Amino acid sequence: MKVRILLICLTALMFGSFTSHAQRYVDENSTFVERLYFGGNFGAAFSSNFTNIEVSPIVGYMITNELSAGVGVIYQYFKVDRRAANGTPYSLETNIYGGKLFGRYNFTQQLFAYSEFEALSLEVFQVSTESIVRDVVPSFFIGGGYFIPLGNRAGMTAIGLYNILYDPYTSPYNSPFVLRVGFTF
Template identity: 45%
Template sequence: MSLSKNKGFLNIVFVGMFFLFGISEGFSQREYDPEMKPPIKDRLYYGGNFAAQFGTITFIDVSPLVGIMLTEKFSGGVGMTYQYFNNKRFPGGDSNLYGGRTFLRYNVFPNIFAHTEYEALNFDLYNNRTEVFERQWVPSLFVGAGYFAPFGNRGGANFTFLYNLLYDNQRSPYNEPYVIRVGFVL
């Protein structure tokens, strides 16, 4: 499958991401004051990760998330992931990975949080018995911690260090059980 066949889908993803981030500044909030009893829309926060590399190897990652402050220190949320990979050195060297995740965070200190996450990703895996690629769902269970670097009244950057308790070096899309993520929250 070529990039031109994915243009329609990628355009929808990019427009959706820009729409999500465009409206999130007005509706998201990272802080939660239980005495003020804010409505749900004021306790929501939006963010995620975006990466792109173009050339002989093309890689695109779009991973938005939405979370809600449940208490002053505890939040949870959901997210999705879409990744496109194409290695032009090999015919048919492209693939699509997609899936979702749910997470919980506890703010241990104002800018330090504990994080746990369940993720399921669907992608092509090589089956040694049949010697063909087959799409499979692969689960991950991450535990770890992160640092939130605020900027402005509502935004910030997350630096998250995770360990995959279900890591399987034969099936995981990750090269190792340790995963480092850098993302933004609006």
């Protein structure tokens, strides 16, 4: 059991959400281009009945040293075996795509608040017709994180988020709680 927990933790660290964007500092003389940063996420989650692989590049803008905002696109490969609300078992393998808007506020160099709205186009099981249809599913994540500097522009982040719009029958996520572990550079 301890080995299994250790393997799960190591997998989460290795295949969590890898974020890359430069750690930058701006002032009132900084140009528009100097305030931009680029990066994104790569994530993967696996279990006996669930596979989710994500790639999502972002473009961010440093409003101040404390506040930044940005946009991104999302692509996910998703496969799951579930039961609908009425107990009907189903399997689903699909491609998920969409976009996101995010904001980050740094309280200190290490502690920050984070929010993200995403809208994903994906296939969901519709109980009323007992069929699978493509629909747009919104998520709104709120939470916070911790940044550990590993040099002038690099560091490690751990972000804990809660999806306040979570619906277990349509969401591509297994839980309303999402943990992202990654690196920035």
